[in-house]
Amino acid sequence: MKSVSKNKTVPSRILWIDELRIFSIFCMMVLHVAASCWNKVSVDTFEWQVFNVYDGLVRFCVPVFIMISGSFFLDNSRELTVKKLFKKNISRIAAAFFFWSFCYSLVLCFISPAKDSYTFGVWFKEFICGRYHLWYMYAIFALYLATPLLRKITADKKTTEYFIILAVIFTSVVKLLKAIKPIAPAVTEITNDMGMNVVVGYSGYFVLGYYLNSTELAVKIRRLIYILGAVGAMTTVIGTSIWSLNRGSATTVLYQNFMPNVWAESVAVFVAFKYGVSKINHRGKYVRIISKLSALSFGMYLFHDFVNIAFKEWGFTTLLYNPIFSVPCNTVLVFAISFVVVWLLSKIPFVNKYIM
16 A cells, blocks of 8 residues: 655545545435334344345445545644634534534424423433434544544554554454454453553544545555455345344344444445546536535435434335335435425525534
8 A cells, every 4th residue: 555645735625525425425314214114123024124235235324424524634734723623613513413403302302202201301311412313423523522633643654554453453353252242241351451442433434534535555455345345235234134033133233333344334435436436527517516415415414314204204104115115215305305405504604604
């Protein structure tokens, strides 16, 4: 692997990253649509198996979001002071979280089947913790706080590689070992005693995103990454199916973001867009559309679950018709509605600047 020389003139937008961001947003919606009825049917049914295929194939979406952020925030050729980080990025994340979490908590208080039992304490917890998909906001908030420190690591290629190796070992490998019951207690005790929290969590993906974006990979390395990514995807789908059928109930062990199979999927998708999709020559109107969709993607992520909630209330679920078709069709509707609403909201200056 040879490091790419840094270009001080950094383009404001990189088309393949915009395309990757949009693709990941759509896949995240696929995940949430497929998962909406995932636990309502038995694991030995056709419907559950279809949901598992869709769900398993898109597990890379959140890690890829984090890798995209890392590719920009950890690039030392981009000026980023602590003051600018707090004023522009961290404050925006906090404002967006509290606004959207407040909206979701109010809606759920009024339409939830258990709304009559809602107390102030229940509502407040819902508001502070956020809707299920808003957990990502806490993760990215923490990564932004750590960015000035992580940029010291990414300033040196060897240190960056060392950090990534440690991150893979203490997140992915350890996570896998903890899933093996006979050795799990010993692994847990040892890792707890070591306390290697500095490399545990999403910082590994954050740093990896910068590294993959700034480093030129040899063709052989890329091919290996694609093979591992395909194996990872098959392991996620087939492994989850077999594991769940043997247990007689659904398991999410192989769905977890730090499992080796998900790492492999995520890296393969990122590399495929950098070296494959980026070679496609797009111009004019297409570029403008992609740039617009990418700019609105954060707002679409924040808003889209309102559409899922509405569909659920109306009985328009993925069990209404064959899930092979219902999952992609419902996802397209969620994506389209989210885009239209967020595009309209983006016309409001305050909303566009602070909460999207």
